[in-house]
Amino acid sequence: MAAAAVKGIRRGSWPWTVDNGHRIPNIEYEGFLIMEKTFIMLKPDAVQRGLIGEIVARLEKKGFKLVAAKLMRVSQDLAEQHYQEHKGKAFFEPTVAYITSSPVMAMVWEGKNVVAQARALMGATNPAQADPGSIRGGFAVDVSRNLIHGSDSVDSAAREIGLYFSLEEIQSYAKAGEEWLSE
Numbered sequence: 001m002a003a004a005a006v007k008g009i010r011r012g013s014w015p016w017t018v019d020n021g022h023r024i025p026n027i028e029y030e031g032f033l034i035m036e037k038t039f040i041m042l043k044p045d046a047v048q049r050g051l052i053g054e055i056v057a058r059l060e061k062k063g064f065k066l067v068a069a070k071l072m073r074v075s076q077d078l079a080e081q082h083y084q085e086h087k088g089k090a091f092f093e094p095t096v097a098y099i100t101s102s103p104v105m106a107m108v109w110e111g112k113n114v115v116a117q118a119r120a121l122m123g124a125t126n127p128a129q130a131d132p133g134s135i136r137g138g139f140a141v142d143v144s145r146n147l148i149h150g151s152d153s154v155d156s157a158a159r160e161i162g163l164y165f166s167l168e169e170i171q172s173y174a175k176a177g178e179e180w181l182s183e
């Protein structure tokens with residue numbers, strides 16, 4: 001198991017913590033931080049508009065490692081759990097309807113500070129305010145069709161990865177060239 005510097009993020013026994021009935025992959029193991037992971041979902045508009053390759057290429061070229069991926073249909077129940085923090089807001093129901101309307105590409109990506117760095121690549125929630133060089137700023141025009149989801153914190157990533165993937169679906173492997181990305 002690759003392990004780096006000690007960081008106090010989450011404690012528990014490897015490999016899962018059970019939270020609210022969901023299995024959550026642990027970020028920390030015996031005091032060591034395991035390489036950060038994030039949950040990325042290419043939303044129905046990304047799949048329908050043929051942007052899977054373009055977006056995956058950006059994450060790959062940045063240097064992140066793809067460790068899980070599946071094309072799937074999100075159920076009503078899963079969508080409501082995913083966006084539970086937004087329950088009660090005006091955009092909750094339209095967003096659940098959008099996410100469940102057509103297949104999505106669910107993925108787990110791994111890398112140094114991948115949670116924050118993937119959010120930077122995605123751009124602001126509203127594509128009209130997103131940097132034009134970002135994914136949302138470059139390829140989308142409206143907040144209700146903003147192409148991509150990315151976990152907003154390490155804790156959200158652990159929760160969301162546990163919602164969408166089982167341990168068996170997440171790969172652990174050495175990738176060629178990793179030594180040229182960071183010390």
Ligand code: RTP
Nearest residue numbers: 091095124125143144145146148149150151152
């Ligand atoms: P996400 O969770 O999808 O990665 O997006 P985010 O963190 O950038 O934004 P968040 O505030 O979590 O909003 C979740 C998703 O809800 C839809 N939304 N619509 N019509 C609206 O004003 C509005 N606001 C948010 C978007 O699909 C947004 O990504």
Ligand code: MG
Nearest residue numbers: 149150151152
């Ligand atoms: Mg969010």
